[in-house]
Amino acid sequence: MADREKFKALIHYVCSQSPSLRSLGKVKLNKILWFAERDCYLRGEPISQVPFIKLQHGPVPRSMDSYLRELQSEGNLVVRETEWKGKPKFEFISVKEPSLAGFSVGQISLINKAIQGICRQHTADSISRLSHDEVWDVAEMGEEMPLYAAFGRPGELTEEDVNWASQQVLEIRA
Numbered sequence: 001m002a003d004r005e006k007f008k009a010l011i012h013y014v015c016s017q018s019p020s021l022r023s024l025g026k027v028k029l030n031k032i033l034w035f036a037e038r039d040c041y042l043r044g045e046p047i048s049q050v051p052f053i054k055l056q057h058g059p060v061p062r063s064m065d066s067y068l069r070e071l072q073s074e075g076n077l078v079v080r081e082t083e084w085k086g087k088p089k090f091e092f093i094s095v096k097e098p099s100l101a102g103f104s105v106g107q108i109s110l111i112n113k114a115i116q117g118i119c120r121q122h123t124a125d126s127i128s129r130l131s132h133d134e135v136w137d138v139a140e141m142g143e144e145m146p147l148y149a150a151f152g153r154p155g156e157l158t159e160e161d162v163n164w165a166s167q168q169v170l171e172i173r174a
Contacts, residue, residue: 007048007067012096017115024091028124030059032118054141058131062144076096079093080092135149
């Protein structure tokens with residue numbers, strides 16, 4: 001079950017940690033949330049389990065605009081529409097200090113890694129392309145993207161992997 005309050009805290013934290021107003025728009029915010037949630041899920045410590053849906057520019061949290069409206073009405077964020085290179089852009093200004101209650105040290109580390117990597121090394125376009133991965137491929141446009149599909153990344157099976165799987169099968173049958 002999704003933890004709405006924790007997800008709002010995640011959004012608030014990401015907005016508060018952005019290196020600058022110019023480095024974080026809506027596309028990058030959505031991708032930071034996606035990669036943080038996915039990476040924590042892969043390590044067995046999901047953040048909120050809020051569903052993401054497949055859209056043209058990559059994964060977007062279901063009801064994202066609702067989360068942003070709530071954060072604004074609670075006085076945590078200011079969302080300002082502006083323009084960047086002739087295109088509309090959103091800026092997110094954290095008004096209050098975000099709460100990290102309920103987040104583990106490991107989760108915060110992965111969230112910070114996503115913030116820094118995406119804000120400093122990517123454009124909105126480049127991070128959108130990067131988010132079009134195996135998980136994005138399994139969903140139809142507008143459909144929920146299952147986090148568990150992230151476990152199905154392509155790669156080579158080693159002999160150790162095969163032995164481990166064989167042992168699991170034997171234990172299940174026993």
